[in-house]
Amino acid sequence: MVMDTRVVEKNDVEGAMIVEKLTREIFPRFIVWTWESVLSYINRGSKVFVGYDGNKPVGFIFLRKFHEDFWELTLIGVLDNHRGKGIGKSLLKEALKTIKGEIHLHVQTHNTTAISLYEKFGFQKEKLIKGFYSDGSDAYLMILRR
Numbered sequence: 274m275v276m277d278t279r280v281v282e283k284n285d286v287e288g289a290m291i292v293e294k295l296t297r298e299i300f301p302r303f304i305v306w307t308w309e310s311v312l313s314y315i316n317r318g319s320k321v322f323v324g325y326d327g328n329k330p331v332g333f334i335f336l337r338k339f340h341e342d343f344w345e346l347t348l349i350g351v352l353d354n355h356r357g358k359g360i361g362k363s364l365l366k367e368a369l370k371t372i373k374g375e376i377h378l379h380v381q382t383h384n385t386t387a388i389s390l391y392e393k394f395g396f397q398k399e400k401l402i403k404g405f406y407s408d409g410s411d412a413y414l415m416i417l418r419r
């Protein structure tokens with residue numbers, strides 16, 4: 274496998290369209306993102322990386338910027354049949370290189386795969402939030418302080 278991770282640049286319509294397509298494939302029931310909204314966040318400083326297996330886009334990470342030193346890891350996802358190959362780790366590693374400061378995220382308490390990934394990079398469970406998601410499921414607030 275030839276793995277590559279690329280940032281989606283400001284005004285990169287093609288890159289934003291790839292992210293829209295990936296969100297539909299990876300989160301079909303939950304997320305409706307348009308490429309326009311993705312691009313508008315990127316143009317205001319948020320960071321998005323796409324992970325490739327050869328030429329095929331197979332995953333992405335989206336970090337929303339609230340402030341130079343305060344970010345939210347909004348979403349990370351890898352296509353079902355490409356999971357467990359280190360793509361999630363590469364995306365997170367690459368993204369963390371480019372930003373500084375504190376990063377917050379919310380994750381479903383039963384998503385042990387994602388929690389294990391986040392803990393590998395130093396995120397700590399800060400708080401349990403009951404009924405955080407629209408389906409009634411609980412979340413952990415996790416924070417990486419640097």
Ligand SMILES: CC(C)(COP(=O)(O)OP(=O)(O)OC[C@H]1O[C@@H](n2cnc3c(N)ncnc32)[C@H](O)[C@@H]1OP(=O)(O)O)[C@@H](O)C(=O)NCCC(=O)NCCS
Pocket residue numbers: 299347348349350351352355356357358359360361362363380384385386387389390393
């Ligand atoms: C979470 C997700 C992004 C991880 O991506 P991935 O490419 O499969 O992850 P990696 O192969 O880089 O593995 C990273 C770590 O995740 C954990 N992990 C991966 N697969 C796992 C599994 N089947 N069971 C438990 N932990 C697992 C491990 O800690 C692993 O590190 P290790 O390889 O050193 O043991 C991916 O599973 C995914 O897209 N899930 C659905 C969407 C989602 O839940 N996103 C997070 C909330 S927004």
